[in-house]
Amino acid sequence: MTIPADRPPPDPRRLADLAARAHELAGAEGIPEAVQALADRWPGATSGTALYGFGAAVSLAIGDLAAALDAAAERDASVGAERVADEGATAGRAACDEDIPGQVPPP
């Protein structure tokens, strides 16, 4: 990462936190959910497809920023970061709870 000469090196933990926020915007709670839900529930409207494409494109663009921040944090990370983010065992659990009845049909 090119840093202006008069600035101290960025804190890798802060960079990692920024990267996590960018990832969240790109995929977890960002435009994909806001816009794609609308597109999915608006069948047949021609704007639905465009909205869907827009949502995916925004996710892609912001995801690239998130990846760039990840890379920057990795490069600068000589100390460990402390952030705990287990989205899998919390947020994802709620989604699965809704699916329990009959989600896996018997053979």
Added chain:
Amino acid sequence: MTRVYPWVRADPGLAHEAVGKLNRFAHAWRELLSDVDAALGTSLTDSPGSVAPGPDQPESDEPESDEPGSYIPESGEAPRAAVAESKRRVAPYSASRVAEAIDAVREALADLAAAIDEHAGPATRTTDPARLTTLADADGRCRDRVEHAARLLPTSGLEPWLDPGVTAPGDPGSLARDPERLRVTLAAWAAADIAALLTGYPALADALCEPAMTKPPWGELAAPPAAVDEASSLRHVVAVRAAMAAADPDTVRRAGLLWPRAVAGLDGAPLSVRFEANRLLLRQSLATSVDADRRHEEAEARRRTGGRAARLCHAVRRAWSSRDALAAVWSPAWLSESLSREDARVRVRLVQSLLHQGQGDGRGGPWRPRQVLVFDPRGRGRVAELRGHLDRSTEHVAVIVPGTGTAMRGFHMPAQFAADLVAADPRGGTAALAWMGTDFPQAFANESPLARFAVAGAPRLRDVVEALDVPAGADITVIGHSYGGAMTGAAECLGLRADKVIHLASAGAGPGVRGVADYPEFDPLGRPRWVRRWSLTAPGDPITWARRVDLPGRLGRLSGRLGSLSGRLGRRTRRPGRFAARLPPAATFDLGVDPTSLTGITILDAGIWERDVGRYRAGTPLTGFVGHAGVTHPATTAFRELAEVVMGP
């Protein structure tokens, strides 16, 4: 002609809700950019002062040249520094364009919502042709504005958000169109520099994800074995691992970056290299998803305007695929082979989740990306994800083999199961693989009774477990849920490497398995197998009905010629794997005996819901149809017992 369909169901509240979400999103985006600026000294929040042209105005392909932020290197300045500086100047423009695009979509949606409010009303039951025409026009205008906004986004992958730290060799756009030249160019680069370059220019990574004309190092090893059978594929895993171990780590990582499609699913390659390669594939999959969605829309439009037969077929297909309960009972070939638009969109969400959702490791470590071991969106799709750490401190490894109905749209279920298992270990010493690396049956009437899915998936399961590089001293537990139990049994017949096997609501002990003696005592590499087995099924689980059918077993109990015939059909030799090639037709319905009848197997009790979850109250017994999937839920006794087995001695 104005179509009525969208508007009789259009809910203006949806659009208003989306506008509100976009407001919050735009705010969060600007906040993020501001914080990035503060942390890095960049100027992402600086607006270049551009005014986005309207949908009817031409756009400039080279916006940087006339923007206030454009950079003209001074004479004598190092070219590399000049390039880096110009890159920093690109990012503010990109950032501002994202903000502009979001604002434009927000306004377009607000206008559309207002039009629905005015012309359809809250009841949305209008059939007045004039109003419908007005609504259709509003819809069209909204689409135009959204499409224009999408064109503002920096999605080419050729505009670095941040300086990647290395200078692109030549023109990135030209290299992105010629992957082979790109590989040759980067062949001498250090892997870390290639990774940095691909992060800065994702379009180059997308190009490398295209099928390659050339092969990575290690000759034939880079390609999967021609035959996936009882022993050759396992030997292939061992050979790949040996070759990779002998190679320079930088060379191995470079191969994963330059030939991601070849290395991402290569059993035996280092897991970290596979994770990195799969992330490239995921990003490329997302980049192509918009085009795929548009193709679906065009195909649907063609069907709508086609003849009666085409319209009827389309209606039947939509009706069938949109009703999960129906598709879960019977999955006709024409349905399973064609990806519906809804399925495609679900896959996009999965990819976004795999790319951007973090994973915890149970140790309180930093945010980490999800570790995707297999990703192949072709056909029914294949995914495998590792949760937790696989290193010298790992004590237990669980491999989860899901059951009927598992596809990319349902991958969150085994993935969640794996995450819950990892989180259940207070010591943080458990890793879990959610494996969907083969085709699973999709419907219980016409696919689940067939053994062919288990037979086809068995060698792949055995090989991926072998490829996990489980540290010495750690034990491996393979959990086969529902149909996955039969697949796990089939893999056992091929010498699956496991210390413990759990048949969880299992469909059977494996195709052709009539007893423990049908599992080999040695694997194809000659290593002894010592496997302990458990079985857990909730009372009243419908899977028990399927076990009772056990056609080959019933035939075997008949006397005379029938018994002899069925014995031939059902009994397997001890030589693992051979049965796959010699499976008689009748045995295609044989998923093996009820696992609870296996000698030495330990039966676990499904127990109760131990805390309130949705409409299930604490203390309620885990039974019936809900119990089939409920056994994987961490709020149940069943899950606690599973975790104890996985994390036990």
